[in-house]
Amino acid sequence: MRRRFEERAEEHEEELDDEERRRFRALLVQLLDEIRAGGDVELAPNRVDATDIGGDEDSQPLNEMSQAIASSRNRARTGSVHEIEAALRKLRETPEDYGLCERCEEQIRRRRLELIPYARLCVRCQSSREDPRGGTRKKLTDYV
Numbered sequence: 001m002r003r004r005f006e007e008r009a010e011e012h013e014e015e016l017d018d019e020e021r022r023r024f025r026a027l028l029v030q031l032l033d034e035i036r037a038g039g040d041v042e043l044a045p046n047r048v049d050a051t052d053i054g055g056d057e058d059s060q061p062l063n064e065m066s067q068a069i070a071s072s073r074n075r076a077r078t079g080s081v082h083e084i085e086a087a088l089r090k091l092r093e094t095p096e097d098y099g100l101c102e103r104c105e106e107q108i109r110r111r112r113l114e115l116i117p118y119a120r121l122c123v124r125c126q127s128s129r130e131d132p133r134g135g136t137r138k139k140l141t142d143y144v
């Protein structure tokens with residue numbers, strides 16, 4: 001539905017065709033499967049008891065640390081599941097909008113979509129949203 005009214009000479013990216021949409025859909029489904037398959041594994045580090053770690057008292061702080069790491073990792077995962085599901089819904093309901101930046105409606109670069117198939121913003125909008133002065137840490141994928 002959406003069409004660009006102005007063509008930019010630089011960074012022009014063609015819109016996705018049906019085959020590419022299918023490929024990104026498969027990528028998203030695969031990601032979702034991986035997250036769901038591995039999602040619960042790290043949720044129960046409490047089960048590691050004294051016998052498992054050989055009764056070594058020094059292991060306890062390490063265990064707490066890995067627990068903290070695991071829970072922050074799980075939070076990141078939950079966020080991704082929502083984003084992946086939103087992207088899949090978009091592919092199903094309004095496939096022509098998939099891969100377009102939700103802010104400026106430019107086609108998001110394929111290189112970016114291959115790394116983050118659930119990306120909703122193009123690099124430019126993503127980086128302008130995350131103002132460095134606001135203290136948001138940039139991820140490598142924000143620049144792809």
Ligand SMILES: [Zn+2]
Pocket residue numbers: 101102103104105106121122123124125126
């Ligand atoms: Zn944009």
